[in-house]
Amino acid sequence: MAIHHLEPQTYYYTFGPHEPALSLRSGDTIVAETRDAYGYDAQRNPLPETMKQRAPGTALRESNPLVGPIYVEEARAGDLLAVHIRRIRLTRNFALSRQNSYFGCLTGEAPGRRLLYNPPVPLVWYEWQLDRDRHVGILDMPKSRLQRVEVPLQPFIGSIGVAPRFGRVEMTLTPGEYGGNMDCPDTAEGTTLYLPVWVDGAYLLFGDVHARQGDGELNGVALEVTAEITLDIEVRKGGEAEWPRLEDATHIMVAGSTRPLDDCVRVAQMELLRWLVDEYGFQREEAWQLNAQVGTMRIGNFVDPCYTVVAKFPKAYLP
Amino acid sequence: MAIHHLEPQTYYYTFGPHEPALSLRSGDTIVAETRDAYGYDAQRNPLPETMKQRAPGTALRESNPLVGPIYVEEARAGDLLAVHIRRIRLTRNFALSRQNSYFGCLTGEAPGRRLLYNPPVPLVWYEWQLDRDRHVGILDMPKSRLQRVEVPLQPFIGSIGVAPRFGRVEMTLTPGEYGGNMDCPDTAEGTTLYLPVWVDGAYLLFGDVHARQGDGELNGVALEVTAEITLDIEVRKGGEAEWPRLEDATHIMVAGSTRPLDDCVRVAQMELLRWLVDEYGFQREEAWQLNAQVGTMRIGNFVDPCYTVVAKFPKAYLP
């Protein structure tokens, strides 16, 4: 039940079975400070080139530099890695956001690229002030009738995942069956995330904290911040999950990530149904009927290259 | 400001410029009792064949028999029809639901039909008891560990719409730019629905009340009930909406309906953005940035033949 304070020397831009930054045991706790999606730290220092994971002769997609990987000694392919998000402590007084030229569901991002006769959507930066005492974010909107807006903060981890299935290596920009850049506000303080282990050791990576985000992360960028994260790690033997499962005070949830959104729903709902039947004693038709009337869904992110939908079932209706 | 009590003689299975059941003026109120999605009334009497709209030599899709059409005298193509849902009073003590063989996002419904080597998903009926005093629905689940469940009622109008664009006639099973079978719980008591008028007179039809429904209406069927509905009707000149807009105590919303879900999101979000800019004085980039951080979405229905996503913006952040 050790507590490990990790000081990252290298930040990773891909999920995969990379050289571990730390090895720990089931039951241990890890504490680490993460950089924001652009690599800035709490003092707005950029990530030094020497701290970026870099394979020779390969371009990086420099989004979401992550901390880790954490090698979990007892984790074997087929297990579940339970990651309890004990604390997300924001470590600076501003968040960065922006709109991008080819990123986000309405900008003509890569696979849906269209004929462009004109300059693309302009890149615009936004800086939100964070009042951490009052737990609000503040945006100045000088060009709008409403000159300034104040919104409650709802911090969560944007990217957290393990090494993908079948020896793949995926960008930290992408979500999948390994978790990853799911960008759903449900990976917040108090939530337990159950990640299927695909590679012995699990190889957990995390970072990319958001101070707040709307459904779909429509413009592709949330309130990007630095944070100190505290995670309790535990291996569960004999899990059967094929997609990330989540549990908080009120819901059990599944995050399904693919393209298009339609299949995200199918992936998440089929896994949720399996969970209700296998672990909570529902007969399948009855579970399906009940879920159709009380279940909810959240479109986590709808941003190139892969989308995430979270299917939610209220714990009030569990036996 | 007349109040009209409508006793339907004919129930319609298509949206279109049919023979009006009633003509009224902007400012009037209409009260009517609707049948459930299967045509049953409050006493479980089926809909008489003679009361079904029937063109010679045409098969009907007998889902969602609707009340109307209401011809609104001042309504001209290009206007908005504001429909304020003043009251939805449930008129019986049970709701019907079921799972269908080829209906709902996980059953191999029509356009996504797959190779079937075996009998399809079986048709199973469910009857929920409604305790209208305690405002809950009760389902017995004899085959599950949780033998019985009680859930709060959240009644709403499943199908409400006007004659479609370009002289089309559409099934009452389908949503579109004319409203229709949007099946989103947001068309509840207290909500005002703004429908674009596509044909002079508007030709409003409504019915198919649900006592409750989860996101996506996954199995294709909610808690289907009868109800007495009270609507205040008003024509707004010079609206620019291309998709149904909604407003309740906390949010302004747009319902976008098409296939696949991805394009439902795009349709709804583009219309919402236009609304924020045109009527609330937001500069476009700033609106987009703010909405990306505070907006939410609901997957209304994900059922053949067309899906609905509702994009929501909190009124707390309107000027």
Next chain:
Amino acid sequence: MAIHHLEPQTYYYTFGPHEPALSLRSGDTIVAETRDAYGYDAQRNPLPETMKQRAPGTALRESNPLVGPIYVEEARAGDLLAVHIRRIRLTRNFALSRQNSYFGCLTGEAPGRRLLYNPPVPLVWYEWQLDRDRHVGILDMPKSRLQRVEVPLQPFIGSIGVAPRFGRVEMTLTPGEYGGNMDCPDTAEGTTLYLPVWVDGAYLLFGDVHARQGDGELNGVALEVTAEITLDIEVRKGGEAEWPRLEDATHIMVAGSTRPLDDCVRVAQMELLRWLVDEYGFQREEAWQLNAQVGTMRIGNFVDPCYTVVAKFPKAYLP
């Protein structure tokens, strides 16, 4: 076995059980000259307003004015209407084409509309010369290195269909289970089209001839021409088709039309498989194996609002 020469008084912009222009019997032949997709005739005269089908208070989508409807006396819902395309004779020496601002798969057309910061794709007209003796079309391209191009003509009927299922009325811009604006080059001279009859009388409408078109009709507009069309009409009792079937000298085919393209493929392939099993004596697995190795597909049109994929099986491999 009468031959009917139809001189249209009204042109229709919707498929549906409209007032018939002509009633005929199974076995009869119809000859009619069609206008182009924009309503121009062979002498470039526009379609007079008085000849346009027009419901009061409704905007028209003025694409593809069609000839008909033809009421076929023996046709009953559930039958097949066999339409043998005996002749397509082009009646002028030019074809019109263009690129449109919001039409075609790469322009941000309606349901996939994106954020637009700039003027849309510009509307550009193209006029092709048709050399009907040499059977080629000629395009001048003054701005390109290749100044002029000459391509063989491959005339076909762009829009041909019957009244849709369930009493619906659909635009002549749209394809579906009723045929319609399938825009696939396979509806050419010599092809027999088998349309499911959904409404007694069938109500056949046709027009919108293309002198040539590539796969997908990418820009939304082919070589739009006028033509004199000769069709042999025959009712087949007891057909089981749910989608348009086609047959030419070399292939049997099914046209599946919906959104997205993925489901067009599924719809067409499932119907083709059923056809092979029911009428040609294939065992299902063996049909599926063979079709997977010898079948081809054509993306007919990939243009808002609905797409068409044609699944083709070579007649060389039929018993």
Next chain:
Amino acid sequence: MAIHHLEPQTYYYTFGPHEPALSLRSGDTIVAETRDAYGYDAQRNPLPETMKQRAPGTALRESNPLVGPIYVEEARAGDLLAVHIRRIRLTRNFALSRQNSYFGCLTGEAPGRRLLYNPPVPLVWYEWQLDRDRHVGILDMPKSRLQRVEVPLQPFIGSIGVAPRFGRVEMTLTPGEYGGNMDCPDTAEGTTLYLPVWVDGAYLLFGDVHARQGDGELNGVALEVTAEITLDIEVRKGGEAEWPRLEDATHIMVAGSTRPLDDCVRVAQMELLRWLVDEYGFQREEAWQLNAQVGTMRIGNFVDPCYTVVAKFPKAYLP
């Protein structure tokens, strides 16, 4: 201009910058015999476990064991790797095919998985005889009226690709911007494939030859064979391609691979348009107009997890 005969010691199940099997120079030729998609060789020997690439603690997706990687010395990220397919010589007298339970566009494969109340599509093996003298494949269909069918062979390379962008590692089951398992019959003898180089050295892998395949590879499996492949390798400096380009005697082509099919078309057509403008001197609107009338498309594969569409432009219309 050396000729290298490669005797593989290890077969790879992922594309990525793995330990090279061979290093060569631009201008060289490589000859290698490939195993079939299941790992069988020409004598039907299975692939020994010791010859499978295997990372510790990781499950393999044992489809398409490939030969390579070939490290190309002059290849730098940003270049094009021209791979001329000089020869594909089939090396056995049978091909294996099958239908799979959850693989192929109509079987409920992974991301589109549906409610299953019954056993899935059964796994059925098919063995085709290959008559290499007469260049035909022969299938016995004992359960069908047509007892036996003979089809011409059209051999091509199913999987050929380089290390993916951004340091990713992808399964040999998947196509993408790196080429990969495109399964399009156009990668045949005589074709030149231009692959964008994403990682210095390129890391070419290839195999999975098909003796023939229909459009879409509907059931997920073609006529799987072994073959001896001869490739001429050349580095082109300063290419600008973002997707694989192909050229044969009659067409220039682009292979776009993603999900859903709609975006495959967009990706491929946008790249083709860029090619026509940048290298062949077409003005963009004119290229678009011409391509819309003479271009064709092939649905290469429509199989989980990613699909491929090939956009084709006839060389007859190039300057």
